Amino acid sequence: MAIKTALITGITGQDGSFLAELLLKKGYTVYGTSRNTSPKSCARIDHLKDQIQMVSADLLDQDSLVRALDQVKPDEIYNLAAHSFVPASWEQPVETGDFSALGVTRLLEAIRRVNRDIRFYQASSSEMFGKSHEYPQHEATALCPRSPYGVAKVYGHLITMNYRETHGLYACSGILFNHESERRGLEFLPRKVTHGAARIKLGLESELHLGSLDSRRDWGYARDYVEAMWLMLQQPEPDDFVIASGKTHSVQDLVKTAFNYLGLNWQNHVVIDPAFVRPPESHLLVGDASKARQRLGWTSKTSFSGLVTLMVDADLENLARQQQVPRE
Ligand code: NAP
Numbered sequence: 001m002a003i004k005t006a007l008i009t010g011i012t013g014q015d016g017s018f019l020a021e022l023l024l025k026k027g028y029t030v031y032g033t034s035r036n037t038s039p040k041s042c043a044r045i046d047h048l049k050d051q052i053q054m055v056s057a058d059l060l061d062q063d064s065l066v067r068a069l070d071q072v073k074p075d076e077i078y079n080l081a082a083h084s085f086v087p088a089s090w091e092q093p094v095e096t097g098d099f100s101a102l103g104v105t106r107l108l109e110a111i112r113r114v115n116r117d118i119r120f121y122q123a124s125s126s127e128m129f130g131k132s133h134e135y136p137q138h139e140a141t142a143l144c145p146r147s148p149y150g151v152a153k154v155y156g157h158l159i160t161m162n163y164r165e166t167h168g169l170y171a172c173s174g175i176l177f178n179h180e181s182e183r184r185g186l187e188f189l190p191r192k193v194t195h196g197a198a199r200i201k202l203g204l205e206s207e208l209h210l211g212s213l214d215s216r217r218d219w220g221y222a223r224d225y226v227e228a229m230w231l232m233l234q235q236p237e238p239d240d241f242v243i244a245s246g247k248t249h250s251v252q253d254l255v256k257t258a259f260n261y262l263g264l265n266w267q268n269h270v271v272i273d274p275a276f277v278r279p280p281e282s283h284l285l286v287g288d289a290s291k292a293r294q295r296l297g298w299t300s301k302t303s304f305s306g307l308v309t310l311m312v313d314a315d316l317e318n319l320a321r322q323q324q325v326p327r328e
Contacts (some may be wrong), residue, residue: 005029007074009059009107010081011052014183015123017044019078019226024051026230031072033057033081044183059103065110069118076233078121079107082152085187086127089149096148101155108163108171116169119233122160124173125153126218126244126285136288139175139240157240164238172232174225177244177287180307181222182314190219190254191315194308197258198315200269202323208269211276213252218286220245221302221310231296244287245300257308262316 006023010016011032023030030052034041045052057068059081069077082100083089089096104122111118129137130146145151157173164171184191189210196208220243228243259266292298302310 003027003029004075005031005073006076006078007031007033007055007068007072008078008080009033009057010079010123011054012041012045013080013084014044014181014185014222015179015226015229016078016080017048017183018181018223019080019229020045020048020052022226022230024048029053031055031074033068035081059099059106062106062109065106066113069110069114073115074118076119076121077107077111078123078229078233079104079156080123082123083149085185086147086149089147089152093148097152097155100149100152101159104156105159108159108167108169111169111171112163112167116167118170119238120160120163120169120171121229121233122156122171122173123229124157124160124175124240125150126175126177126242126287128154128157128175129285131283132285133283135284136244136246136286137242138288139242139291161240170233170238172238173240174229174232175240175242175287176225176228177218177220177242177285179220179222179225180311182311183222184311189251190308190311193251193254194258194311195315195319197255197262197264197266197269198312198319200264201262201316202319204319204323206269207271208255209271209273209276210251210255211273213255213270213272214250216248216250216284216286218244218246218248219254219304219307220300221307224299224301228292228296228298231292231298235295239295241292241296241298242287242289243292243298243300244289245304246287246289247304248284248286249304253304254308257305258312261309261312
């Protein structure tokens with residue numbers, strides 16, 4: 001089989017790094033784009049730096065995308081780059097739209113101009129459902145976003161669908177529900193909890209300040225979810241798929257699982273702090289991934305407790321290494 005070439009935007013992110021690993025394992029030649037090549041920004045792909053190639057391309061600059069596609073000649077493009085922290089999109093609503101919405105059109109236009117056979121994956125999000133009154137959400141559920149992030153993702157989702165239908169491109173959207181990992185940014189709640197619990201275990205902290213413990217989310221493991229992205233681009237016909245675990249857990253479940261695993265009583269350490277309560281909370285988001293199960297053969301393999309404990313283990317190990325504290 002001929003070696004395939006993939007281009008990943010946002011390769012330095014959580015999903016980009018796992019996807020790059022998966023594609024390399026499958027024998028792909030992997031290229032990535034990043035706006036920032038500082039060592040800190042590239043930490044998640046540091047172990048891959050001899051196996052992947054970085055290319056200069058900016059989702060705000062149409063010509064740079066055309067040049068990148070001419071140079072790389074990808075068979076597949078995975079568009080993962082975005083401002084991914086939802087609350088921050090309220091601080092940069094215009095940039096969020098320019099980058100995460102119009103950026104998708106620029107990339108699709110570049111494909112249309114350079115090579116219409118390139119297969120395209122767009123990172124859509126459960127945040128597009130926002131204030132949904134339907135539960136669980138599936139591919140045909142009405143979109144009702146509640147943040148500039150969600151609105152930009154809706155635009156990216158619909159323009160992907162439009163280029164598929166109007167220009168006949170092989171373009172797919174994966175509507176991914178929350179997925180976490182040991183590589184998740186510290187600003188995201190699950191990582192804040194596992195990192196905070198590990199710090200408390202090592203005596204580096206005594207308290208963890210959180211907002212509401214009642215919010216519920218559909219959480220899965222990022223390594224499982226990037227496999228769905230790849231599967232979407234291997235089908236006879238392009239389509240959109242919800243990717244989710246189909247189960248929700250509360251923040252309290254998350255906290256309890258992490259602290260219990262470390263032999264700590266969470267009630268002695270967790271402080272409810274109004275400073276961390278965030279309006280507006282999405283309504284209950286839980287995905288129905290039955291289409292992905294039937295058509296792609298995809299399932300969310302890692303359990304909730306498996307996810308939380310692998311994150312705690314990784315945080316404990318990293319912190320212990322940093323502090324040179326031997327693990328018990
Ligand atoms: P992430 O870890 O935050 O990575 C985002 C990537 O986007 C980084 O490589 C970052 O690169 C790049 N990026 C951010 N802002 C940018 C900008 N203004 N210009 C250029 N590049 C920018 O996010 P992730 O969790 O891997 O998510 C990947 C994609 O899936 C995102 O589109 C996200 O919105 C979407 N998604 C994620 C989830 C989830 O639960 N993780 C769920 C649904 C959808 P640099 O900062 O290094 O340039």
